Amino acid sequence: MDEPKGIYNFNVIEKKWQGVWESEKTFAAGSSDDSRPKYYILDMFPYPSGAGLHVGHPEGYTASDILSRYKRMKGFNVLHPIGWDAFGLPAEQYAVQTGTHPAQTTQKNIDNMRRQIKSLGFSYDWDRQVDTTDPNYVKWTQWIFLKFYNSYFDEAAQKAKPIEELPIPEGLSEVEKTEYIDNHRLAYEHEAPVNWCPELGTVLANEEVVGGVSERGGHPVVRRPMRQWMLRITKYCERLLAGLDGLDWSSSIKKLQHDWIGKSIGAEVDFQIDGFDDKIRVFTTRPDTLFGATYMVLAPEHPLVEKITTDDNKAAVDAYVEAASKKSDLDRTDLAKGKSGQFTGTCAVNPVNGDKIPIWISDYVLISYGTGAIMAVPAHDERDYEFATTFNLPIIEVVKPDEPVEGCFSGNGTAVNSGQFDGLRTPEFKEKIADWLSEKGLGEKAVNFKLRDWLFSRQRYWGEPFPIIHAEDGRRIALTEDDLPLRLPEVEDYKPTGTGEPPLAKVTEWVNVTLPDGTRGKRETNTMPQWAGSCWYYLRYTDPTNNDKAFDPANEKYWLPVDVYIGGAEHAVLHLLYSRFWHKLLYDLGYVQAPEPFTKLINQGMILGEDNQKMSKSRGNVVNPDDVVHDFGADSLRLYEMFMGPLEASKPWNMSGVEGVYRFLGKVWRAVIDADTGAVVPAIQDAEPSEETLRLLHQTIKKVGGDVEGFAFNTAISQMMICINHIGKLKVRPRSVVEQFIQIVSPFAPHICEELWEKLGHTERLAYHPWPKFDPELVKEKEIELAVQVLGKIKDRIVVAADASEEAIKEAALASEKVQAAIEGKTIRKVIVIKSRLVNIVAN
RNA sequence: GCGGAUGUGGCGGAAUUGGCAGACGCGCUGGCUUCAGGUGCCAGUGGGGGUUAACCCCGUGGAGGUUCGAAUCCUCUCAUCCGCACCA
Structure with a gap:
């Protein structure tokens, strides 16, 4: 049976307008000399997975698209790009299983996801797509790596500078000079115990290990020493912390980053080892409790352990160190309920009172934080208290709490048993003792951070190769810009070697090179982690096809910073911290002018399945956007995603809710179009609206505009519903009212609105039609x-x-x-x- | 254990930030249109009571408090979710 001519046929309408937008390049961003004010709206670009889009993706994308379309109507030159974070483990794992080149898999997945995203009518500037695996992109990722490699951090200026400017101490030999320089590069090689995951055949960053198992796949992780590339992010702790203040991000995300960086202020104090010339330096945030230090603890990996251990204790200490080195992260966290440790047989001298206190080793002290050694004050530190009670060590109270407390007291109070400092309040004591220590040459004020340097290499194939050659004679040679991109070689199989050697090590014809001076060398066979590409993609969007530069400074100056960045909260720490770090390096070297990349950050919540559970294949509650588009259309999907609730909240999917917004679109359609004939209904006339109608229209214009600016899309839609319910009932629907209504709905449901706009006799695109103005008088x-x-x-x-x-x-x-x-x-x-x-x- | 977020009808959620709780949508009930409806339209819909009318009482996880007035502010408490987890 033929359908009536004028029915709301979303399928036809959506394809039509997507075609028009594509061929007309409707949403191409203006150039950097555009006279309009700029507005940069960024989505976190997706990993092109084989599973394609799930309904969580379009939530953020719809929000950013509504804002983009709204801002264009408001007269802004909008940059709204999309791209592909295309390096990643799944494609490589698929390659290991099937032998398919990851590039092939990746390309296929990108094509599919692009099709899906296009079917939702997002107003991206498609000519600006970036693909992190594209050699033309990889080239510049490698280029930025070389900037790290060829820079050092000037502590006095608190900024990175080219390595050539590094002041080198007098009297160093050539070898020492090289070593000195290498020790100051912001990208450096480091032999260290790392998180080795045998299952994945790779090393993981601390952040990628959750509860002792790999974040991806949940495989066990063990500690193992290995040569790795590191980035000196710790040099930027202060600036990464300070930079948070000015950002329009949710306080919870800022706090997460703040705590991750983990600044603590205290003092470093030297303890003389009894019977040795050496001193043990400790970091403490409570120098005021020095008089209560009754023992010391070194991390098992501490360099002095072997030296100071007495013969009597050697066997036990060696066994403990051996056991600790084998412990996985899981053992160190979960099994850390009770405290373990060994006495070294040696004592240290408490510098404030001359008391001899025993030196123990225990794995509750971490070699990677502070100095790897602590003074233990069991009366005022929970962990020390637990340790002391386990091993029957003395506990001396040196801080009197204001109210009596059971057991260990770690708060502020009044000093006791502290010699001339008795009676001081904790905060004043901290100040005084720090000065006293530095006067006596026993210690000094110090600041420590939780954040560690960034483990930047992976033993994988599918990542950016490092532009580094290790020469036979031990020199390390960095490629020059002209040598970039360094492409990945073709390989026979993608399996990890199992030894920790990356798959690239097997490609001898790629690895072995002869340098211009005739010496032979080997290429670096590690590759960069997936974060690398995503650290700077927002910059590449400003100048995506530039072959001479990563991006033109004029473009960066015009577009940056990103005005609004929308994405999932799962990237609260890692991606956002790493990006800020890279950005600050580029800032220091003069490549970007904005000190922070992302002014405003919005985190969309998670969309749950209809059963209120996280969507997952195994639960069978996954909603595929393709199905929703097929049954109800892209406009309905977009509208429903926004109508579900506040953008930042997580909320369950409900298919009947989609029908609800579909009904709303049907009402909008029927208010304008005769279902039988397809013509504009006669009720639409060039008539003056009633006072009531006009008031509602202006209220709606005001409400929707305000809500879009405030990311409250759900309430904006509810106001539109109120408005169309009124308009639909009018016998005479004033044309001006209907047209303005369509204009304000259009950022939300652009296809149907463009169609109605055209049906109403307009030939220009609605996309750039000015957003209607409301009259405050009429709103009242x-x-x-x-x-x-x-x-x-x-x-x-x-x-x-x-x-x-x-x-x-x-x-x-x-x-x-x-x-x-x-x-x-x-x-x-x-x-x-x-x-x-x-x-x-x-x-x- | 520490930190953060959230808690409102049968469901998703509103509430101008201290001022009429439940907007809007879903669902449900009744009616109209229709040969028919997974259509459209109209009306009703927090709970309890009530001569089913007027009206009355209760009600925003729970218990207190501040206030003329509290979903909103304060104290305590419970539940759920999400981070972090020996960082000296």
Whole structure:
């Protein structure tokens, strides 16, 4: 049976307009000399997975698209790009299994996801796509790596500078000089115990290990020493911390980054080892508790352990060190309920009182934090307290709490048993003792951070190769810009070697090179982690096809910083911290002018399955956007994703809800188009709207505009629904009202609106039509209903003029019969009039 | 254990930030249109009581408090979710 001509046929309409936008390049961003103000709206680009899009992706993308379309209508030159974070483990794992080149898999997945994203009508500038695996992109990722490699951090200036400017101490030999320089590069090689995952055949960053197992796949992780590339992110701790202040990010995300960087202020103190020339330096945030230090603990990996251990204790200590080195992260965290340790047989001297205190080793002290050694104050530190009670070590109270406390007290109080410092409050004591220590040459104020240097290499094939050659004679040669990109070689198989050697090591014809001077060398066979490409993609979007530069400074200056960045909260720490770090390096070297890359950050919440559980294949509750588009259309999907609830909240999917917004679109359609003929309905006329209609329209313009700016899309849609419910009922629908209504719906449901706009006789695109203006006078209600309360309970409602005086309202309220009845026999104490809200009469 | 977020009808959620709780949508009930409806339209829909009318009482996880007035502020408490997890 033929469908009526004028039915809302979303399938046809959506394909039509997607085609028009594509061929007309409707959403190409203007150039950097555009006279309009710029606005850069960025989505976190997706990993092109084989599973394709799930309904979580379009949530953030729809929000950013609505904002982009709105801003264009508001007269902004909008940059709204998309791309592909295309390096990643799944494609490589698939390659290991099937032998398919990861590039092939990746390309296939990109094509599919691009099709899906295009079917949702997002207004991306498709000519600016970036693909992190594209050699033209990899080239510049490698180029930035070389910037790290060829820079050092000037502590005094607190910024990175080219390595050539590094002041080199006098009197160093050539070898020492090289070593000195290498020790200051922001990218450096480091032999260290790392998180080795045998299952994945690779090393993981600390952040990629969750609860002792790999974040991806949940495989066990063990500690193992290996040569790795590191980036000196710790040099930027202060600036990464300080930079957070000015950012318009949610306080919870800022706090997460703040805590991750983990700054603590305290002092470093030297303890003389009894019977040795060596000193043990400790870091403490509580130098005021020095008098209560009754023992010391070294990390098992501490370099002095072997030296100071007495013969009597050697066997036990060696065994403990051996056991600790084998412990996986899981063992060190989960099994850390009880404290273990070994006495070295040696004592140290407490510098403040000369007491001899035993030196122990224990794995509750971490070699990677502070100095790898602590002074233990069991009276005022939970961990030390637990250790001391386990091993029967003395506990001396040196801080008197204001209120008596059971067991260990770690708060502020008054100093006791602390010699000349007795009676001081904790904060003053901290100040005084730090000065005292530095006067005596025993220590100094110090700051420590939790953040560690970034483990930047992976033993994988599918990543950016490092542009580094290790020469036979031990020199390390960095490629020059002209040598880039260094491409990945073709390989026979993608299996990890199992030894920790990356797959690239097997490709001898690629690995072995002859240098211009005739010496032979080997290429670096590690590759970069997936984060590398995503650290700077927002910069490449400003100049995506530039072959001479990563991006033109003029473009960066115009577009950066990103005005709004939308994405999932799962990247709260890693991606956002790493990006900020890279950005700051480029800032220091003069390549970018904005100190921070992302001004405003919005984190969309998770979309759960209909069963209120996280969507997953195994639960069978995954909703595929393709199906929703097929059944209800892209406009309905977009609208529903936004109508579900606040953008930042997680909320469950509900297919009936999609039908609800679909019905709304049907109403919009039928308000304009005759379902039988497909013509504009005769009710639409060039007529003056009634006062009521005009008021509702202007209220809607105001509400929707304000809500879009405030990312409250759900309430914007609800206002549109109220508005169309009214318009649909009108016998005569003034053309101007209908047209303005369509304009404000268009960022949300662009296909249907473009179609209706055209049907109404317009030939230009709605996409750049100016956003309608509201008149504040027209928004105001003429008459308003007020609740009248007596003692807070509603007794009646009165209608008054919107501009009625307080006196008049009071009079009207008291005139109500119901109010009179309620206050009969009582004395009116007070009448509270809240204009345009209510009246409360206090009487008793 | 520490930190953060959230808690409102049968469901998703509103509430101008201290001022009429439940907007809007889903679902449900009844009616109209229709040969028919997974269509459209109209009406109703927090709970309890009530001569099913007027009206009354209760109600925003729980218990207190501040206030003329609290979903909103304060104290305590419970539940769920998410981070971090020996960082000296």
